[in-house]
Amino acid sequence: MDESVSLPHAPGGTLTSDTIRGRRGRLDQEAVLQAAEALVDREGYDALTMTSLAAELEARVSSLYNHVANLEDLRALIQIRAMRMLGDHVRSAAMGHSGTEGLRALSNTLRAFARSHPHRYAALTRPPIDREGFYASALEAIEALAVMIRSAGLPEERMLQTAMALFASLHGFVSLEVAGYFGDLSGTKVDVDLDAVYTQVIDGAVTAAALESTH
Incomplete structure (x- = not known):
């Protein structure tokens, strides 16, 4: 589905x-x-x-x-605005959700943003030019993710590690998809549902995060 x-x-x-x-x-x-x-x-x-x-x-x-000021300043502002835009979407997606359900909602929002704005997504996943401004613009997305991780039962000391692991898993799929790596599978002998693959990636990442809460 x-x-x-x-x-x-x-x-x-x-x-x-x-x-x-x-x-x-x-x-x-x-x-x-x-x-x-x-x-x-x-x-x-x-x-x-x-x-x-x-x-x-x-x-x-x-x-x-x-x-x-210059091209570097312009590119830094593009990164910051893209991160803020993603944060707005993530915050909206988080409303009314918690725990693993919320993590799945945020994961789907990340993919939707990357598919709608692939080049801006690529920009915000580059090393930040203005680190202070970029991380300030990321606060909404970070806090929404942190709330979901806490509500899934993970201890505070595992928060950053879990968030990084979750994003790395999702980004791996999303970046390949928007780069066209998977190509157009329709009409080929390869019967793969990319939505199902992404769901599997989410389930694996969320399950791993949930397991952390039991140790």
Whole structure:
């Protein structure tokens, strides 16, 4: 059964070309960042340069420096905003859940975010450029995960280790899926349900976490 979830629209989500054109006459940092996100969504995180962004906005490269310090600062802000966006989705998914049920809900939300925004997901799983800002933006996601782990009965001293192990398991599948590693299995002799595979990954990770609570 497909346990994937759809994600609600969030500020900084998908920016249309019409919106970009409407912002060109009133360039500000938010317009620059939303245009950068639109470019990343379309071309990928590594394709983001000051030159490509200026072309996206039909502006001069020099005018962008009124709103961001440099390319590294721009990429750091993309990471931070992507992490904050994921945190918003995770917080919403956590509402009304607890324990292993909550861990499964968060796991499905992570996959849904990665599938909806593969390039932003790739950006936020790179080494943080602005570590302080990035980890501050991750607090909502971290706290939601911590609540689920606590409610599953794990001791506080195992919290970080369990969270890291759970994310590593899920990220392994999700990153392969969004990178196209599994390809299109429809119409082939390979009869594999990727939703079922992901459920198995979740069950394995959650079961391992639950077992930790008994030791």
